[in-house]
Amino acid sequence: MSKDYLILLAQSNPNFRIAELESLADLYNIPQIDFSSHSEAHPFLKIKLDNDEQAKRLIKRTILTRGIFELYAEGKNLTELHNNLKIFLKTNPNILSEYRDSSFKFDVIGYKGNKSLKKQIEMIETFQYLELNGKIDLKNPEEIFTIIENYDRIDLVNQKTEDKKENFELFNKKVENSSYYFGRQVQLSLRTSNILKKYDLKTRKYIGTTTFESELSLVSSNIAQVSKNKLVYDPFVGTGSLLLTSANFGGITIGSDIDVRTLNGNKEKGINIGSNFEQLNINLQFLDVLAMDFTHHCLSQNFKIDTIVCDPPYGVREGLKVLGTNRPKRFEGKENIIIDGEKSFLRKDYVQPKKAFELEKLLDELLEFSSKKLNKNGRLCFWMPTVNEVKNEEHVIPRHCELELIYNMEQKFNKWSRRLLVYVKRDLNEYKGETIKLNEVHKSYFRERYFNGFKSIEDTIK
Ligand SMILES: C[S@@+](CC[C@H](N)C(=O)[O-])C[C@H]1O[C@@H](n2cnc3c(N)ncnc32)[C@H](O)[C@@H]1O
Structure with a gap:
């Protein structure tokens, strides 16, 4: 029989959270989780799972969650939480028996607010009827029972009247939402283990002007389903952010870049991509980097790849060049x-x-290359820039008949965005999708719009 679990999500890049969870559920063979109650507006997500083992596998390496708890009860206020918990214990009398003699502690987690320590202790004492007989151990308990309080609702109560009116519907909805949860901690996420600090660019030995940020780099590697000893390739490796985070999840990594200076690194200081792998103690996961133009690559036909993850050049801040001359x-x-x-x-x-090349052509080649090189069900994940506020113009996403597009997620900046596009290599006998070549739809689109200040095409023609 399945049980209720509560995932406490991170309020960061919320539109990438479900893709990360679904990708890891798929990677670790956890079937059919219903994530439909997810809302980007808050960090609480209730799901059903068979057991703690599944919960641990799902959450352990996530970046966009904080942890998962077996959920025993919820309520709009503390009284309702207790009433519901008592009903739950009556209908599930053995639920706590396994933990009754374990050492334990209580944790209180507040969202958008916190009680004073004194008030927290008073609240914890109201749970005495649980009859936990184990020793209280604040440092290394076997079990952690957690009360999660959502103060978001109270924020709305304290708002000015006009705002309250505007938010009336939302306000009423929130009041209906539960604001207290009680459960047992099953697994904290990788995020809570200081991983973002470990991969922070501020402390990384070798970075450049286009080094990819650490959080979304880790998320990309999770969504790419990188796992132990899978071969991961970044064809536009630069200073290697995406390979570093892929190595973190056990991938064997290889990259290439047309810019030999980037690959050589800073010879005076003796730093290059390899130094980053050494610094993070993941150098065994690093195969090498090749100085190579992606459009004239030298990889043999039989060279197969499990995962391709990259941030191609946009042709704006860094050059988009290929071998040849005009x-x-x-x-x-x-x-x-x-x-x-x-x-x-x-x-x-x-x-x-070298000569300049168009992003659209490069991305078409990336899809063609991936369709040939990826193993079946292998993923291609790459970041593509798009223009915001497109008047009468739709974002055109490149497609390939052998690659199923499964995610298209946007990270918005001011006038432009970048999208993480995720494709799965399918067998032509089982899947036949459409092919859309970007270069046949528009050429130099992003570059031209960037350099004309993102005016719409109509404005540019005027
Ligand atoms: C956006 S940067 C990648 C940054 C990288 N993810 C990092 O964390 O440092 C794009 C890279 O593509 C490289 N590049 C440009 N044209 C290329 C080509 N034709 N073949 C291979 N690499 C190319 C650039 O030299 C640049 O290093």
Whole structure:
């Protein structure tokens, strides 16, 4: 029989929370969880699971939750919480017997508010009827019983009258929502273990101007379903943020980038991507990086990848370049230049000519590449920039007939956003999706809009 659990979510990037939970549920074979009661407005999510084992597997490595609790009762106020808890204990008389003699403590977690310590202790004492006989151990208890208080409702009560009117509907709805929860802590999330501090860019040895932020990098690796010994590839690796967070979850990581200077790192200081892996003590998970133009890659046909996770160049802050030239005449005959008895283009220090390329074409190539290289059910997760406030223009998302688009999540900035697009490699016998080539819909779209200050296309034509 399934049991009720309460997930306490982090109020950060709330529109990415369900994708993270669903991806981990799928990775760890936890079937059919109903997440439909999720709301981005608050951090409480009730679900049903078979047992604590499932709860632990689901939550342990999440970044966008704080923890999961077996839920015994809830109520609009403390009195109602106690009434409901007593009813629950009557109908489930053995629910606490397993923990009755365990050492324990009580925790109080407040959302948007907190009671004073004195008031918390008074509240904890009202739970004496639970008849827990174990020793109280504040440092290392076997069980932690948790009271969660939601003060959000009270915030609304204290609002000015006009605001209250405006929020009247919301206010009434919130009053109906439970504001107290009581349960047993089953698993705290990775977020609560200081992981964000560990991956914070401020303390990372080697970073650049486009190094990807740590929180969404960890979330991307979770949604990409990186797991122990899976091969993870970032074709636009830069300083390696997404590989670092993938290595954190046990992935074997490899990257490539066209910019050899980024890969070489700072030679004077002796730091490069490898230093980051060493600093975080995950260097065994790091295969290597290749200096390579993605559009002229050298990976063999049989080289298969479990997961591709990346943040392609937008062609705005960092160059989007590919090998080649728009002025071939300028390079005529240069293949014959000899330096120190060696053909110059065969030397290690040879710098190939490069030309600008379009983001749309690059993303089409990324999908084509992924359809060939990913193992069945492997994921492609990448960040794509889009323009906000599109008048009469829809966001066009690239598609490939062998890749099922399962998530399209937006991180909004001022006039533009970036979206995490997540695709799963499917077998053509089982799945046939549509193909949309971005480059056939519009060229240099994001770049042009960026450099004209995100005016709409109509305004630009005027
Ligand atoms: C947005 S940055 C990636 C940042 C990276 N995620 C990090 O955390 O540092 C995009 C990278 O793509 C690289 N790039 C641009 N054109 C490329 C190409 N044709 N092939 C491979 N890499 C390319 C750039 O040199 C840049 O390092």
